[in-house]
Amino acid sequence: MSTNHAFDAIIVGGGHNGLAAAAYLSKAGRKVLLLEKLAHPGGAAVSAQAFDGVEARLSRYSYLVSLLPRQIIDDLDLRITLARRRYSSYTPVPANPAQALLIDNEDPYATDASFAGIGAPDDFRGFTDFYASCGKLTRALWPTMTSPLPTRSEARSLALRAGAGEAWENMIEQPIGHAVTEAVRHELVRGVVLTDALIGTFARADDADLQQNICFLYHLIGGGTGDWDVPVGGMGAVSGELERAAREAGATIRVSAEVTSVRPGGVVGYRHAGADHTAVAPWVLSNVAPVVLDRLRHEAPTGTGPATATGTDTAARAGWPPAAQNPNHLREGAQVKVNLLLRRLPRLRDAAVSPEAAFGGTFHINETWAQLDAAYLSAAAGTVPEPLPCEIYCHSLTDPSILSPELHESGAQTLTVFGLHVPDRLITAENNENRRAELQAAVLRSLNSVLAEPVEELLLTGPDGRPCIETKTTLDIERAVGMPRGNIFHGGLDWPFVDDDAPRDTPAQRWGVATDDPQLLLCGSGARRGGAVSAIGGHNAAMAVLESEPPNARP
Numbered sequence: 001m002s003t004n005h006a007f008d009a010i011i012v013g014g015g016h017n018g019l020a021a022a023a024y025l026s027k028a029g030r031k032v033l034l035l036e037k038l039a040h041p042g043g044a045a046v047s048a049q050a051f052d053g054v055e056a057r058l059s060r061y062s063y064l065v066s067l068l069p070r071q072i073i074d075d076l077d078l079r080i081t082l083a084r085r086r087y088s089s090y091t092p093v094p095a096n097p098a099q100a101l102l103i104d105n106e107d108p109y110a111t112d113a114s115f116a117g118i119g120a121p122d123d124f125r126g127f128t129d130f131y132a133s134c135g136k137l138t139r140a141l142w143p144t145m146t147s148p149l150p151t152r153s154e155a156r157s158l159a160l161r162a163g164a165g166e167a168w169e170n171m172i173e174q175p176i177g178h179a180v181t182e183a184v185r186h187e188l189v190r191g192v193v194l195t196d197a198l199i200g201t202f203a204r205a206d207d208a209d210l211q212q213n214i215c216f217l218y219h220l221i222g223g224g225t226g227d228w229d230v231p232v233g234g235m236g237a238v239s240g241e242l243e244r245a246a247r248e249a250g251a252t253i254r255v256s257a258e259v260t261s262v263r264p265g266g267v268v269g270y271r272h273a274g275a276d277h278t279a280v281a282p283w284v285l286s287n288v289a290p291v292v293l294d295r296l297r298h299e300a301p302t303g304t305g306p307a308t309a310t311g312t313d314t315a316a317r318a319g320w321p322p323a324a325q326n327p328n329h330l331r332e333g334a335q336v337k338v339n340l341l342l343r344r345l346p347r348l349r350d351a352a353v354s355p356e357a358a359f360g361g362t363f364h365i366n367e368t369w370a371q372l373d374a375a376y377l378s379a380a381a382g383t384v385p386e387p388l389p390c391e392i393y394c395h396s397l398t399d400p401s402i403l404s405p406e407l408h409e410s411g412a413q414t415l416t417v418f419g420l421h422v423p424d425r426l427i428t429a430e431n432n433e434n435r436r437a438e439l440q441a442a443v444l445r446s447l448n449s450v451l452a453e454p455v456e457e458l459l460l461t462g463p464d465g466r467p468c469i470e471t472k473t474t475l476d477i478e479r480a481v482g483m484p485r486g487n488i489f490h491g492g493l494d495w496p497f498v499d500d501d502a503p504r505d506t507p508a509q510r511w512g513v514a515t516d517d518p519q520l521l522l523c524g525s526g527a528r529r530g531g532a533v534s535a536i537g538g539h540n541a542a543m544a545v546l547e548s549e550p551p552n553a554r555p
Helices: 016-027 070-075 108-117 123-146 152-161 165-173 176-183 187-197 211-224 235-248 290-297 369-380 405-410 432-448 474-481 507-511 536-547
Strands: 009-012 032-035 047-049 057-059 087-093 096-104 252-254 257-263 267-272 275-280 283-286 335-342 362-365 390-393 413-420 469-472 520-522
Touching: 009 016, 016 032, 016 235, 016 536, 032 257, 032 267, 047 235, 057 235, 057 413, 070 536, 087 187, 096 108, 096 187, 108 123, 123 152, 123 165, 123 176, 123 187, 123 211, 123 536, 152 165, 165 176, 165 211, 176 187, 176 211, 187 211, 187 362, 187 369, 235 252, 257 290, 283 536, 290 520, 335 432, 335 474, 390 432, 413 432, 432 469, 432 474, 469 474, 507 536, 520 536
Parallel strands: 009 032, 009 283, 032 252, 087 362, 283 520
Antiparallel strands: 047 057, 087 096, 257 267, 267 275, 335 413, 335 469, 362 390, 390 413
């Protein structure tokens, strides 16, 4: 087995953050080796032809973009188009789906009338004022996401200077549920607001650890405005551009290369083309989840097999103690993802709104304040919630390019469903097949409860006669793209600032990418400020490396 010393940095994992780090370091003249286990880079930020023989490319795992800074797009000259959706959300009243709340970003008068139509005339002002207040804070903090970490006091000072003192108290200091219930009164309106705090996070509105608040902040901070856009060409277009930028800058990207160990001294073992290899570099950047990195750095327990860059769900569920000092990295995922391809959009029970408007933003289903809390309690007790809170996104309405011309002309549409409060604790290797079927049925029941026709009757079928629907449990996601416990953030989220007494002595600490090994940095979603499709983790790790070295000099 040969050992390669030709690189300045080795990146473990080829997700979008790893590609961003490779692009930045290569543009700065560093020799970079990126190792990806799968046959293609991109990780969870990929597009895929999910249904055999059907020409539709779905954003299979991650699906919307908010946190990708314009700075990174410009720095790396990424040719990415992000399409803004006119409608923010559509939410039927569960007890009477003929009534619904439609929030139109371009028509505040229509939105005001929609609030009145569901019996919440006073909540339009409260809703608008609440998000305006939050926006003062997110606009103040957004520029810090691609800078060295501020302390809590520094971040609070930024908020106060921006007139966001009230938002700081509401979003940072106390459970977000308090502010939501003060701002709006209607159960449905409260639920629409609360969903921003729960996507992928198993929490309640009033949890004392404030994990729901951090999730809420990240859902509103993108671009300072919290707008969530559709990547034209699918999510794979984002990773594809990052890959192009990295390759053109000179990075070596090796796919079907499974990392098997990460050792002190920058020593990385991997298997490629049927042979074992070792590479050594002054810097190793980890784009895998921190728990997966722990497996690569330490011996696997007897009987679980070798550590790999995606690990094994057996080891993850066996209570194997990680070396990471941050218990947040152990948090479970809490969602089910369902992709569908329909002949056309379903008819609504609400005759006043067109399906194109309803599905043009986020379509909330069974997500009132009470339903969300009941769903949490049901899942915490070990059962699948009924009804299951769901959100729908129709990417093909905003970006028809993901469909073949024939499908588009026929009226076909994609639907992505994100089911909330489905924690990984409900899934085991033994029950996964049955649980997947149970969850898919729960999702369809939830959708059908507010539609005027069964969605199953609209499913396209492939050449093999199978309906175009796929469901991904947390275990399916872990097995496919290496996210432990199916957590879409690689673990729990952290505040985008550090405590006042936190060490910031090294560039890695200042940029929020440090581990206990000074040569080993986090560059993925597990880094502080790394969650979602943002490339921020990759950018910040690259900045820490470059700040640690003399300009234009190799170590």
